[in-house]
Amino acid sequence: MTLPLADLVTMLPELIVAATACLVLALDPVTSPRRRDYLAWMSMAALAACFIVTASGMGDRVSAFGGLVVVDAFAAFWKLLLYVVTGMTILLSIGYLKEERIALAEFHGFLLLSLTGMMVMVSGADLLVIYLGIELMSIPLYVLAGFKRFEARSIESSAKYFILGAFSSGLLLYGVSLVFGAAGSTRLADIAAAVAARGLNDPMILMAMTLVIVGFGFKVAAVPFHMWTPDVYQGAPTSVTAFMASASKVASFGAWLRVMLEGFGGVTPHWTGLLLGLCLLTLLVGNLVAIVQTNVKRMLAYSGIAHAGYALIGVVVAGWAGADAGISSHGVSGMMLYLAVYALMTLGAFAVVAVLRRGGVEGEDLEDFTGLAKRHKGAAFLMLLFMVSLAGIPPTAGFIGKLYLLTGAVRAGLTWLAVVGLIFAAVSAFYYLRVVMVMYMRDPSSDPARHMRLALPPATVVVLLVAAAGVILVGVYPGPFIEFTASAVLP
Amino acid sequence: MPTLIFLYFAAIIVVTAALVVALRNPIYSALSLLVMFFHVAGLYVTLHAEFLAAIQIIVYAGAILVLYLFVVMLLNVKRDDRYNRQGPVALFLGAVLLTEVVLLTASHGLTVASPGPAADGERVAGNTEAIGEVLYSTYLFPFEMASLILLAAMIGAVILSKKDIMESKSS
Known part of the structure; x- marks a missing residue:
């Protein structure tokens, strides 16, 4: 056996993250509790190193391990985004874990292991590798969701996530095995060749494609595969929820898009129809059910579902205009920008929830936000910013994301879809702005039991400021960001 | 034989x-x-x-x-x-599957191929060896990924199930 050195260099970021994860896990038992923060900073250093490596090598398409994985600008874009999101999660967790008295530094090791899986997912050019990436992403998340080990809700969240995650993996694997039967290989390129050779209406390919779509639909929480989301998001520790809602959704979309375009690119008329249906259902259910939520974490869970619907618009546009490369890449880059913006603002919103404390517990009920502007101006303003951005109101990033995405739909001749998107944006404004209304237009309760305090260590302040700065910056000066995503689309 | x-x-x-x-x-x-x-x-x-x-x-x-x-x-x-109450369900499913088998054999005929050694002589190395070689060369990357997954699952199981890992109980 020869060690493929060049391949290892190509996968350097994955190796760094995986090695740091193992190091954190190994050092945890021998580190005294007071010094556990060092492990978090070590993880941050690894992420910074990876960021530099990935950013400097961005652009050229290199494949490694005999074409099993590929590093191109598309993968690099997702990886950069994932580093940022993971870094922010780690910073947020330093304070949050202390507040919740979770003294397990395995937390950071698991975040990094999960990140390794996500990086492999977006780089995978083979269904087997992508599947393993999904598992490596999910298994640490199942555990992280149950990290509040003495709270029934957290354990419930973990168990539900595990069972439904395993179920969806089963469906995905069934699809992969059918693809293998039809193409004789799990490489995306070979699958594309088999799809081209067997024609559009081969039942085996269509069955496999449907199962793959269902499998990924679970991972991105698209309706009707979203049932697990609210309970899991609500029960998990908030910093984990932030990570699940942003990073895992982003990575799943990245891998999904590559599978659809590079693997099933030959049957676009079939999958765009399916995805269009998923997209409309997701927009409808996500936005309507979010209206009746009184728990902010649950509301954000449904908002995450609704945003998956928007991201799907980009995928549909990419498939709809398959022949026209310009419009197709507009769809892809629209989706990429939208998800990047979504990750930032969702992380910010969850960070505010994590910061807000009522006695020993989190302030996650809508009631806990009552009159927040009178007591804590800064936190209320940040929440206002994130809510406005999630609703897609200018001058925030959320507006730019929706605008760019929906322009793509109009260009592809799907004007009606853009109109539907706009209508649901108006619907969503109702539940986002209700949070703002509660914060600014009501007086805080005088009951001392409902007195809110902020748990704001410096690291958390950094997270909030980075998220807020990103939301404003992309909102007022979107040019470079749009160009950046446009340069990183799949060829 | x-x-x-x-x-x-x-x-x-x-x-x-x-x-x-x-x-x-x-x-x-x-x-x-x-x-x-x-x-x-x-x-x-x-x-x-x-x-x-x-x-x-x-x-x-x-x-x-x-x-x-x-x-x-x-x-x-x-x-x-x-689970005695599953009898009727089992009977129904069994009947469906039996019908399927009968229909299939009726349309294709029942051919019994002797399960002789498949393609012997071609493979000099045993297939265990061949699988090992592929696993450590072509599929080295997924193989290592699987080991990471197992590591995560193992540590995760310990974390979730061990009763007294210091801390938290005080809360």
């Missing part, structure tokens, strides 16, 4: 599989499942799939079945705790 060996394995598999559901004592059921696993492994050997046969014994007979036995013994299942 190969046909005879095949018939032996096949007959034992069918009988023990029937015993798994027919026996009243769950321990006996698990043990007849064990016998079935060994005979399936035997079938694999006659097909020159030595690796699969070894995996069959290590994973199914060794790990999964022992797990079954543990669960049965820990839960102390009574002899009478049986």
Whole structure:
């Protein structure tokens, strides 16, 4: 056996993250509790190193391990985004874990292991590798969701996530095995060749494609595969929820898009129809059910579902205009920008929830936000910013994301879809702005039991400021960001 | 001769599989499942799939079945705790599957191919060796990924199930 050195260099970021994860896990038992923060900073250093490596090598398409994985600008874009999101999660967790008295530094090791899986997912050019990436992403998340080990809700969240995650993996694997039967290989390129050779209406390919779509639909929480989301998001520790809602959704979309375009690119008329249906259902259910939520974490869970619907618009546009490369890449880059913006603002919103404390517990009920502007101006303003951005109101990033995405739909001749998107944006404004209304237009309760305090260590302040700065910056000066995503689309 | 060996394995598999559901004592059921696993492994050997046969014994007979036995013994299942109400459902599904088999054999005819050694002589190296070589060269990357997944699952199980990892209890 020869060690493929060049391949290892190509996968350097994955190796760094995986090695740091193992190091954190190994050092945890021998580190005294007071010094556990060092492990978090070590993880941050690894992420910074990876960021530099990935950013400097961005652009050229290199494949490694005999074409099993590929590093191109598309993968690099997702990886950069994932580093940022993971870094922010780690910073947020330093304070949050202390507040919740979770003294397990395995937390950071698991975040990094999960990140390794996500990086492999977006780089995978083979269904087997992508599947393993999904598992490596999910298994640490199942555990992280149950990290509040003495709270029934957290354990419930973990168990539900595990069972439904395993179920969806089963469906995905069934699809992969059918693809293998039809193409004789799990490489995306070979699958594309088999799809081209067997024609559009081969039942085996269509069955496999449907199962793959269902499998990924679970991972991105698209309706009707979203049932697990609210309970899991609500029960998990908030910093984990932030990570699940942003990073895992982003990575799943990245891998999904590559599978659809590079693997099933030959049957676009079939999958765009399916995805269009998923997209409309997701927009409808996500936005309507979010209206009746009184728990902010649950509301954000449904908002995450609704945003998956928007991201799907980009995928549909990419498939709809398959022949026209310009419009197709507009769809892809629209989706990429939208998800990047979504990750930032969702992380910010969850960070505010994590910061807000009522006695020993989190302030996650809508009631806990009552009159927040009178007591804590800064936190209320940040929440206002994130809510406005999630609703897609200018001058925030959320507006730019929706605008760019929906322009793509109009260009592809799907004007009606853009109109539907706009209508649901108006619907969503109702539940986002209700949070703002509660914060600014009501007086805080005088009951001392409902007195809110902020748990704001410096690291958390950094997270909030980075998220807020990103939301404003992309909102007022979107040019470079749009160009950046446009340069990183799949060829 | 190969046909005879095949018939032996096949007959034992069918009988023990029937015993798994027919026996009243769950321990006996698990043990007849064990016998079935060994005979399936035997079938694999006659097909020159030595690796699969070894995996069959290590994973199914060794790990999964022992797990079954543990669960049965820990839960102390009574002899009478049986799912008798599933009878009609089983009959219905059985009828459907039987019809399918009859229809298929009627349309394609029943051809019994002797389970002789498939493509022997071609493979100089045993297939265990071949699989090992592919696993450590072409599929090195997924192989290492799988090891990371197992690591995560193992540590995760410890974290979630261990009762007294210092901290949190004080809260």
